[in-house]
Amino acid sequence: MADFITNLIGGINYAFNFTNILGILGGYFIGVIVGATPGLTSVMAIVLLLPFTYNLSPLFAIASLMGCYKGGVYGGSITAILFNIPGTPMAAATALDGHPMKLQGKGLRALEMALFASVIGGTFSNFLLLFTAPPLARIALKFGPAEVAALIFFSLTVVASLMGDTPLEIWKGLISLGGGLSFAMIGLDMMTTTRRYGFGIVELDNGINFVTAIVGLLALSEVLVQTEKIVNLKLYNFKDEIQSFEKLTWRSRINDLKICAIDILRSSLVGSFIGALPGLGATTASFMSYGEAKRASKHPETFGKGEIRGVAAPEAGNNAVCAASLIPLVTLGIPGSIVAAALFGAFMIQGMMPGPMLMKTHPQVLYGLFFLMILTDTLGGAFVAYPFIRISTHLLRKIDYTVLFPIIIVLCGVGTYGINFSIFDIKVTLFLGVLGYIMRKTGFAVPVFLLAFILGPFLERNLRTALLISQGSLFIFLKSPIAMILLSLGVISLIFSFRKKLKKKKEVI
């Protein structure tokens, strides 16, 4: 406990300065704009900003990216409420009641409740991260190579099994997993330093840079997918009249908060729980929170027709995922979601390896980050999102997708060029962008591929180290209770997913 307080105070001292506050507000602002823009996601914003963080200080860089993520998660609700076009998939549940509220002349009430719920949900999970990360990290420090390899296997299989809706998609998820592990092998063998899958290309000796992979697979492939939809994107040039918002008093706001208090608390718990698990994400959290709020309501028939609790619940849920999704990352070094994978990249760029050792080697940075995340929700909500609500309609009407996506292409290219000042990296980005596009068109899960790519080197290192210790015997995994449990859980989750989805398919047929 004494260590915790000392580290926390040290982190606050280290983090609390004007530059970092500016960083989180700047990141939050970019996130809100990007999140509010249909066709873009906060993940894309983080991925595009990632290469530019090389020269920034660790805390500023990571806190800004976190601010961008949190802003993006809230930003999606703005267009969901105003135009019934969710800016991000996780805002789709918000649109169910948010847009009907807007049509009833209660648009501002919906937007503000979405903001308040986001701030409360986000703050809740920030504190959860702060108090659960240290004990979990202490447990994780006791893990040996067999346990770590088993944990990575468990995480990847859970993500692969949860990503699909049908048994076919689970098989594809496993293939994507294998593909990601294969691409991670390109370069020098970590133990023998001999070449693997280099095909005589010297630039591949260091393997594929994870920032290059993230930018290509997520950002560039998304642009290629959006290119096909460009006809539909024109619908997003909002033709709605600009309506003035209704007037609200602080008494009415407090009343609304009282009405939604229990739903916000419940959704914060749901979102935090889901965020801590690998593979589920904010979209699942928002729909589950909405479902729970409707189920628990005395008047469920009002949901879908402009019920304010139908706005508060999903927004608290999806924002609660943000900090909770960092729990496996900072405690175990396992990114359980694409955003966590991008933030994993951000840590690596700064020379810090996420995981239990990070809490030992850089406690000030980590606790400072936790503190800044607590500030992000409150300051971002008050100074960025709240004023933005008023001007959002005017601003969003001006977005021109025909210019936006080409700009993103250039940013992808220069961002990856800036890593090693090599044109080869841009070529790799293009290759991976095309690969990501083909994967999306054929139904293969890009997030699983990317997670496997990032975790592949760690899986290999720990697996090979474990086999070296046991002199090649796989019994080392059987001798460790933790490894056995994790491996069994991974296999069980796959079997369970197959059975559940086969059963669902039979019901549909």
Place this chain on the structure above:
Amino acid sequence: MKIGRETKIALALIVFCIINYFYLIPSQVIKQGSAPTYPLIVNTLILLSSIGYFFQSIFQKIIKDKNSQKNKSLKKIQKTIWKPVVLIIFIGIWVSVLDYVGFLLSTIILLIGSITLFGSRNYTKTIIISILFSIFVYFLFRGVLKTALPEGFLENILERIIFD
């Protein structure tokens, strides 16, 4: 029996795994002096998953329904896929000429081409935005981030005007 798209993909993956076993791993891993254990494990995972995918696709009851809609979906694919393909070609050309003509000129041309591909017909606005954005990024990298971008004659002119 007609083979569905999913089955074809599964077969292609199985063929790739076999090629990996008998050609790629021996030439790109073993011959280079590296241990093949881990690559073999991963390849086996992909092969087993591809076999599972193959059988699952065959057992899908809706293959016949998909075939009856095949002509409709094929036309739709042909209608929309040319734009991403053209965009990929544009980006490929941009990457190829970056080192030779420099960042500014190649990026301006890329932006003009891709903005037009995305549907903009206001050519004046397209050209102005392309030039301004390219210069903005150049100065962001050169002036703020102190990072060099591939240089050509336009960059040399700007350097002489601004930085000298």
